[in-house]
Amino acid sequence: MAFAIGIDLGGTHLRAALVDREGEILAHERIRTEAHEGAEAVVGRITQLINAMIAAANGETIIGAGIAAPGPLNPFTGTVITMPNLPGWENFPIRERIAAHVPFPVVLGNDANLAAVGEWLFGGGRGMQNMIYVTISTGVGGGVICDGRLLLGHNGFAAEVGHMVLDPHGFAPATATPAGSWEALASGTFLAYHAAEAMRAGTETVLNQLTTPDAVTTHHLDLAAQQGDELAIRLIENAGFWSGIAFVNLLHMFSPEAIFVGGGVSNLGDRLLNPARAEITKRALPGYRNVPIHQTKMGDNLGVLGAAAYAFSSVEFA
Structure with a gap:
């Protein structure tokens, strides 16, 4: 039996899993990132986790390790360009640093891209040749499987779907997020921002209770919407509307068999996705209207599963 190791590099926690070819997790461990101690210290903790997974494999073959990390990064060179939430990572050769300590190949990928690989090889996209995964959370990211391959693009920067500009006159956040982009119009960060602004302005809303x-978070918006709160329902439906516009663009551009949606905001379920589906019905060309939009069922393990899946795919489909 052969295994891969998946590593999910987050700002707060590092997670590792030992995964077989069917996507079953045989061992799992989580430790704090302690990012304030710097990149080299984090590399040491990642190596510690990999060694723990090697021990858990009990002598079985490990074909490689995949690392899912927030971008921007270059998967071809294995270099993190920068990580806004982790200091000291500018142009950091993380793959090289880790590979020096382990006896098998190491691959690096954008976390949203690798989540797409996990959904494709281990989740609802199993057996598909063309599919898209989108995460709507603090930000909006994604990955595209095109003709049985992860679409990477020049320097590995492809599928930054959250930075697609949907409304050129839209909201302009005071961040690196482009004005009027999908991320600025529908992410959890900006749903919470608009809810907070309305609350401060004295809007009558269940959110105040x-x-x-x-x-305020999208979880509070969900609870308020369940009670019929007009503000919460309007904000969620508006995010669904803009997500629908984005989905129409993705459908026409990539012609997937399905789109899978994950991330914390996706937990709003049909309150978010039904308005999106309505925009697809209204705006997409006939050949694209029946492409299903699914909420992922992969749960919190998608990060490590995607990283392990990327390790498997890098070896098997190279």
């Missing part, structure tokens, strides 16, 4: 403007 659930939380404060400084602490």
